[in-house]
Amino acid sequence: MTPAEAVFQLLIGLSFGLLLFLLASGFTLTFGLARFVNLAHGAVFLVAAYVATSVGGPGWRFVLGVGAAAATGLVLSVVVYALAASRWRVIGERTLVQVLLTFGALLVLADYARSHWDGLPRSLVAPSALDGSWAFAGSAFPVYRLFMMGAALVVAALLWWLQERTSFGALVRAGVDDREMLAALGVSTRRLFAAVFALSGVLAGLAAGLGAPVLGAAMGQEFDILVLALVIVVLGGPGSLAGAFAASLAVGVADAYGKAFLPSFAEFTMMGLVIVVLAWRPAGLFGTAET
């Protein structure tokens, strides 16, 4: 690999990593705040991606597609929370029941997508203004990937502002640290959880919509995407947005280098990353020791 190729793959990896951050940030918030494992997150992404390819179209209708994907994510994520909240006293405390519930929801959503869109892969064309590519290091770097990076960075900045500069963010941070204390102070944790699930759905939907011109929508994504989100959450430390950000970029770059230079064994780069980081810090990069 020449240095130019390395830089090229680095950019590909960073753009994918930023997209992954949108996906994983919602997962890490629900995981860190509500101690809830939402395995349905991957299927929410899948359905949102299919919605984006169906509603979206050329030109300005691309925005419509992304918006529809975000709305789909919001609705589905809130439905998953509503199911769990109907028996929160049991489900909120038992990880295994959460796994059962959300894995079941994942299967139902994936089965719906399979039957509604015939199980065929679909994609969304990027708006013509973003459809070109730049010659770079002997390859063509798609302009859309740059746009995707920019858009994801804007959303990430908004999320940072929400988390660090608003009272909502203060509640979330307090809840991640000690939700019993937060509840004792008179905060309705149920409402807070609902809001965070809605936010996580919107973020997954945005990732699906913005990613549609690159990743498209295809069956199997519900697991592929889920695993990337899991790896990021575990690497970054549950509940930590900064950790999720760092881990997303690392995972995106590891994925790009793996696919480019070791096509058959791309997963080894990811496995290697997980092993090295967790051997070094079992609680994740930005994680605190498990209580």
Add this chain to the structure above:
Amino acid sequence: MSVRRAMTVPRVRRVAVVLGLVALVAVPHVGDAFQVTLVVRGLVWATLAASVWFLLRICDLPSLGHAAFFGIGAYTAGLAVTRWQVDNVFAALGLAIVVTAVLSLPIAVIAGRLRNMQFILVTLAFAEMTRSLATRWAELGGTDGLVGVIRPGAWPFGLDLSDATTYYYFALAVLLAGVALLVVVVRSPFGAVLRGIRDSEQRVAALGYNPLVYRVAAFVLSAVVAGSAGVVHTYLNRFANPTDVAPLVSARALLIVVLGGAAIAGPVTVAILLTIIEDALSSHTDRWLGVLGALYVVVALANGAWNPAAWRRALVRRRGGATPATHAADDAPPPPARRAATLERTT
């Protein structure tokens, strides 16, 4: 009354186990070829579920990644006859056990340091990476998997495994050997340390045991039993493919264990019954995955009601039995000492 109960319950359980075994032995004599094959499938699931049961109930480690070890066993069994010219089922089984043990070790070392949700997430992530490796690695046949697998010979026994009835008994033997191994381990001093770590890691560590070493050993043992299930699975189907490593496999195994309760007989029974129910379901609708998902959701939502231990306590209360009143009243999981006692009784 409580004294009489204490004597009758284990006897009822022993009778149930004997009846279950008799039923399993009798299957090839009462069912047709299709039904026998279906129950073999159930036996494979039961073996896999037993391995997951061991990790969850004895070590409190919920694995959502046992498909990886099941798949490693399945692919090793396939490679043994298609590439490595191994023509002995016991040699293939031994080979699969060694390969599974070696490959599960690094995962065990990483996952053994994690608990609860992080353990679930990491095991699932490793299993998914294994699956993706299986689909991409040309040597393993890609998405087609390994085809043209034949059932090997069974030297030194003069058995013909291509016969459905003989294969049924082979699968049953693997299940019983796996269950026996796990039960012996649970009752051994090693198992006592494992249960001690589950109930109070700090105290056991203070006694000078290294919890990580014990957890890693338990993880590898569990992986090996899962790998053996994979071997039986491959020779049953005469192929191994990436769906054997799918997250659906891990999730189903965990679901079976959650449904099955504390004793090892639970998951074994549930595995066989669920396989039969699923077969009936899939012959009626091609959207059975969605139906299965809905079933998982319903079971999860009904979980407050699905609590055999609470029923038993309620039953004892109604009969005026001597249950410690302090713990009988609430639905909270029993304290460690009681959990260990429950397990002792049930295994």
